[in-house]
Amino acid sequence: MPWEPPSFAFWVFLELKWCGASHGWLVASDELSNLVLYHPFNFATIPLPPITDLECVKGVYDSDGSIVGYRYGKRHEYEPNQPGAQGLGTWFYQKVVLSCNPSRGGDYTAVAIHYYDGNWISFTRARESRWRLAAAPADRSDDRYADCVYHDGRFYTVTLHGVLEAWDLCGPQEPSKEVIINGDRRYRGIHTRFLVSTPCGGLLQIRTLERIRRPGKIEVEVLQVDVQECKLVSLSSSTALRDHAVFVGLNHSACLPVREFPELRPNCVYFTTPRLIHHDNFGLPGWRGVGIYDLENHTFDFGPDYGGLWPSELWYVPNR
Incomplete structure (x- = not known):
């Protein structure tokens, strides 16, 4: 996928709708609802394959052959509520994650959780210039994908029902999937789940549960x-993250040591509730902006609410 020159004007920057941040790059949906990788410091851009390459999306064209909208669904039976070509991209992409830093010239892979209920997973590899379907929804299933992370050479996904899968998508071979955990039967009271790759090589699952009597509910x-053992191990809330802080949301989840970032609070989870996605998937009903959960004290502090500002909030961690 070719590089584009650093020619993004600021007004174009404001037109982008964010749906990911990974390995020092932002991922956004542009004016045609196509995905683009954007570097916020050198303004480089890398376009990903167009949205019409996904089998669940079909373009609507005018008499001049320009795209003016889309139809989506298994049989392209739906039309977005928002008119125009940009409307679909404001909610269609649930999250996009990269396998590595594209600026290093590697054969990176991008994985997208998409479609209106978050049930589809597609991926594209550098130099392939096409989207490939990895997983589609099962008929009459009320489960859906909640998060994706790149960890130890593979992509890992988790659903709201707790199904944890490992995907081999980066090599030249056909994609393969391994089910690590087949659900945990605790999904009815769970708002969302996140996966976090830690600096010491571990993989964490963070889940938010509804608790009426807790702060922030x-x-x-x-x-x-x-x-290896295909199981989850509960961690004590007082020492779960120890001297680290975790950032979750639309971004590729990050786990940072507080000794290197003294402004952070240890053993805390930093949330965002981006507007790009449905609140019942990654967000929590009733709150927005930035939230900080103290695992030891079970307290929830709310940061600034950016109101109607666009684009959506997400955590960005530059490459070091």
Whole structure:
């Protein structure tokens, strides 16, 4: 996929709708609802394959052959509520994650959780210039994908029902999937789940549960994913993250040591509730902006609410 020159004007920057931040790059939906990788410091851009390359999306064209809108669904039976070509991209992409830093010239892979209920996973590899379907929704299933992370050479996904899968998508071979955990039967009271790759090589699952009597009406639990034994290990809330802080949301989840970033609070989870996606998937009903959950004290502090500002909030971690 070719590089474009650093020619993005500021007004174009404001037109983008964010749906990811990974390995020092932002991921956005542009005026045609196509995905583009954007570097906020050198303004480089890398276009990903067009949205019409996904089998669940079909373009609507005018008499001049220009795209003016889309139809979507298994049989392209739906039309977005928002008119125009940009409307679909404001909610269609649930999250986009990269396998590595594209600026290093590697054969990176991008994975997107998409479609209106978050049930589809597609991926594209550098130099392939096409989207490929990895997973589609099962008929009459009420489960859906909640998060995706790149960890130890593979992509890992988790659903709202707790199904944890490992995907081999980066090599030249056909994509393969391994089910690590087949759900945990605790999904009815769970708002959302996140996966976090830690600096020491571990994989965590963070889940938010509805707790009416808790501050913010939620409780956050942290579990260690034992990939070899295919099980979850509960961690004590007082020492789950120890001297680290975790950032989750639309971004590729990050786990940072507070000794290197003294402004951060240890053993805390930093949330965002982006407007790009449905609140019942990644966000929590009733709050927005930035939230900080203290695992030891079970307290939830709300940061600034950016109101109607656009684009959506997300955490950005530059490459070091």
